[in-house]
Amino acid sequence: MTTVTSCAPVRYACDEIADRFYRLIPCLSDSGKRSKLGVKVLLILLHVILVGSVFLLDSDLIRRTKKEPWYTVVYLILFAATLVQYFFTSGSSPGYVIDAMKAEHGTHATVINISKASMQSASRNGNLSSSTNSNLLGRNSRSSSSSWLKLVMDLYPPGSSSRSWTCMYCNIIQPPRSKHCHDCDKCVLQFDHHCVWLGTCIGRGNHCRFWWYIFEETILCVWTGILYITFLRSKDVKEWWEVFFTVLFLTALAFCFIFLVLLLLFHSYLVVTNQTTYELVRRRRILYLRGIPERVRPFSKGACRNIYNFCCSNDSIYTMEAVPTLEELEARAKPYTCVDIISCRCC
Numbered sequence: 001m002t003t004v005t006s007c008a009p010v011r012y013a014c015d016e017i018a019d020r021f022y023r024l025i026p027c028l029s030d031s032g033k034r035s036k037l038g039v040k041v042l043l044i045l046l047h048v049i050l051v052g053s054v055f056l057l058d059s060d061l062i063r064r065t066k067k068e069p070w071y072t073v074v075y076l077i078l079f080a081a082t083l084v085q086y087f088f089t090s091g092s093s094p095g096y097v098i099d100a101m102k103a104e105h106g107t108h109a110t111v112i113n114i115s116k117a118s119m120q121s122a123s124r125n126g127n128l129s130s131s132t133n134s135n136l137l138g139r140n141s142r143s144s145s146s147s148w149l150k151l152v153m154d155l156y157p158p159g160s161s162s163r164s165w166t167c168m169y170c171n172i173i174q175p176p177r178s179k180h181c182h183d184c185d186k187c188v189l190q191f192d193h194h195c196v197w198l199g200t201c202i203g204r205g206n207h208c209r210f211w212w213y214i215f216e217e218t219i220l221c222v223w224t225g226i227l228y229i230t231f232l233r234s235k236d237v238k239e240w241w242e243v244f245f246t247v248l249f250l251t252a253l254a255f256c257f258i259f260l261v262l263l264l265l266f267h268s269y270l271v272v273t274n275q276t277t278y279e280l281v282r283r284r285r286i287l288y289l290r291g292i293p294e295r296v297r298p299f300s301k302g303a304c305r306n307i308y309n310f311c312c313s314n315d316s317i318y319t320m321e322a323v324p325t326l327e328e329l330e331a332r333a334k335p336y337t338c339v340d341i342i343s344c345r346c347c
């Protein structure tokens, strides 16, 4: 059994939970009906209700806080840090291809912006042809576009056609691992997914922040659950409605915990193998990944190097990865031997 297939139950479980949630609140799956601010307010409200209620219900917690304030202070710091991380991730750039082009061309940025604005207006009018846009581009734009074309096409296997990698909405050449996001209406580098809760895409620029956000949410969820269980098990006399709300909030926390743990495990697997959700789920749709056996993770540089690059690399968020050559893929497809394990080939 390959690692991809062994990971499949976790992936399907995540998809299933997400699908059920979307069916429960249909506007979340429809970007037209969805309000970014509304989702943010809903999420903050959920946090405040679940954390605030434990202090309202458990009077013993207030007494314990007076005796040992550090316990509650650390908990409240975690609560605040999780919310800060949420807004930090939500406001961060996932690494848009158009910004990578600007970074690449520097002084040509204005020209590209004009070009993109005209392209987006053409896209909105249903005209996906590039003929009108090309007339609007000046000589500078043509030279910067051709240098971008050369830069990006060098990342693909020799003989690839630029037409295959041109985004029909933005009309720009997409580097490997990029994808157009219909919610953001932009192409995203190392596209993972569009997060409804954060109101932004998760890509090369903010995947690490996203992982830390899920991690903090999971710890906060566990800690809040422990506080509710402690209250439920205490010998204090409780009103029926106190027990009712405690059980209700505990049930909600249990669902959140299952979802968060599955998400955290799934994204940890992606980090270790240097993959994205899109590459894993839609592998057969991506032309340059089609012929590669499923057990081969084409962009993986070994578990340790992948984790290092994900957490500690100082590379720009606009750094692009080339599609590995046939020789590199063949080397990665070889099964591990004892010598490979001793020499840490996997790391």
Ligand SMILES: [Zn+2]
Pocket: 167, 168, 169, 170, 171, 179, 180, 181, 185, 186, 187
């Ligand atoms: Zn696009």
Ligand SMILES: [Zn+2]
Pocket: 181, 182, 183, 184, 185, 193, 194, 195, 200, 201, 202
């Ligand atoms: Zn997006």
